[in-house]
Amino acid sequence: MRDATLRDVAQLAGVSARTVSNVVNGYARVTERTRVKVERAIVELDYRPNVLARNLANGRSGQIAVVVPYLDTPYFAELLQGIIPRARERGYNVLIDQTDGDPVHERELIRRGARGFAFDGMILSPLGLAQADLSDHDASLPLVILGERTSASTFDHVGIDDVQASREATRHLLDLGRRRIAAIGDQPYPTGEAAQLRTRGYRLAHEDAGLAVDESLVIGTPRFNRADGAGAMTLLLDRDDPPDAAFCYSDLVALGALHAALERGLRVPEDIALIGYDDIEEGRYSNPTISTISPDKTAIAATAVDRLLQRIGSTEPLPGIEVRATHRLVARQSTVGRLRG
Amino acid sequence: MRDATLRDVAQLAGVSARTVSNVVNGYARVTERTRVKVERAIVELDYRPNVLARNLANGRSGQIAVVVPYLDTPYFAELLQGIIPRARERGYNVLIDQTDGDPVHERELIRRGARGFAFDGMILSPLGLAQADLSDHDASLPLVILGERTSASTFDHVGIDDVQASREATRHLLDLGRRRIAAIGDQPYPTGEAAQLRTRGYRLAHEDAGLAVDESLVIGTPRFNRADGAGAMTLLLDRDDPPDAAFCYSDLVALGALHAALERGLRVPEDIALIGYDDIEEGRYSNPTISTISPDKTAIAATAVDRLLQRIGSTEPLPGIEVRATHRLVARQSTVGRLRG
Missing domain, CATH: 1.10.260.40 (lambda repressor-like DNA-binding domains)
Structure with missing residues (x-):
């Protein structure tokens, strides 16, 4: 037959x-x-x-890749939950890979993508590679970057205004009367670009208030995870002049810092107030709950997919654009206490 | 040229x-x-x-699919971190999809897989489909199921001994002198098979101790997430005869239950002791930290990939086997308090 x-x-x-x-x-x-x-x-x-034959004929794989540094980062998991159904609705499967923040692996994935290995385009959250490095790469790969643009580029960026959001987070702590505010999560140039935007916002909030930054309170961390937050907080609390608040560059950092502070017997926010970044679900269930910067993740996921498919479908190269999703500050127990939180 | x-x-x-x-x-x-x-x-x-042409020639896509109910479940995110590099080492890309526990979507994905749409095999954590439903399906798709086997099947199962682990978790609470132990996370037959294994272990521990189960303390939840745990604990604490402990069917359920208990002003573990399941990182940083059943996730991830690739590479159908990874009980602050935790 x-x-x-x-x-x-x-x-x-x-x-x-x-x-x-x-x-x-x-x-x-x-x-x-x-x-x-x-x-x-x-x-x-x-x-x-015969899907393979069909793809061979039209030169498309019907797949997009989403590449993040670490899949166990809840922020990315929450974004993926927006990205996957959006892509599926548009007829695309989603390949996922994680790079462990390794620039060699990030570069390799982009190179493979540009050569039409397995996917038609990529949504990338770079960590190891600086944006300047990315710009060197093959422009034939449709590419959307998660995160704010820090230099001119030929691909799209989708993120929030990190400097402004960080300025608001720091101002929130200043408004509560805190004066020794640590910044936990700084990372060095050139790869720590997202972190540097947050440090810039932290500095601007101090400038706005006419206050000097105590540079010894700006703490670098290798990643934005719980262990980094706990380690940084432990070091800060060992000092003779510990901080009375901390702006943490992710909710995971804040949750780690919270754990370390409570283990020391400190009260949060009375002894030390904490604010995070990302608004992951975990921060709504922690004890106390975590104040945070909440990016519009639904909009970020939808925009990243739509823009990528537009680039894939376009016969000529599109200029790189920057899309800024909205954010809002959510004040919870870790800054305003249980009564108002 | x-x-x-x-x-x-x-x-x-x-x-x-x-x-x-x-x-x-x-x-x-x-x-x-x-x-x-x-x-x-x-x-x-x-x-x-020309990867597509090459795949067309050998009839393989070089991809495997990993399908989970919800990608934002930390347990799956942690498993994926083992699965992805293992598959990559073996030359396979990993496609990821989430089903939202929808049986129609689960069935559809299996059907597509069996017809060689985009992947050569699948690692599936079923939620909407009962194992009996899965057995009806096309045996030509190499399939590995995450979780214990509850009926005969032609595919492989990789999991831990859920009944035994749940029995140990409940016994831990009984050993601490607790006598009104709630079980949070029960789900009805036929789809809630994983949940039913845990309820069976909970019952066996009571039998072992010569104690009757108060059926009103066995609480069903739609999912295994934080909101389910918080909701169930709130209902339990509203009763005239609240429990003095709870065996929660996931760490997320335990974290939600913890949040609800602390919001009520209860002390954990003094007023109510809590134990979870999965050993996700979040439970090591919560306040108090969460006692849990810790499955050997590294072994589960590696075995699932290795077994799937073996099935993909085999020219004839392999019998379905069951692989049981080890687990251990980790006692932390939510059951044994801060001094010992």
């Missing part, structure tokens, strides 16, 4: 070949009723579309 | 064509030095291997 063809399926289901193709490719614009009819016909005829 | 071939790259790099192929495919058994040599030659010659 010869293998069933797309046309056989269309005939049995009583729909056009294009409709069968839409169902097979997972495109959204098919009614549930039609989809079921087509799927029944596919099963009945044991039709096996 | 004609396009560069694999042979051109091999000649320039001074290696065999097979070595170039290994580098292009990302296989592990290439030294760093050779890899760099080959990559330099690839860049110099602007060689673009």
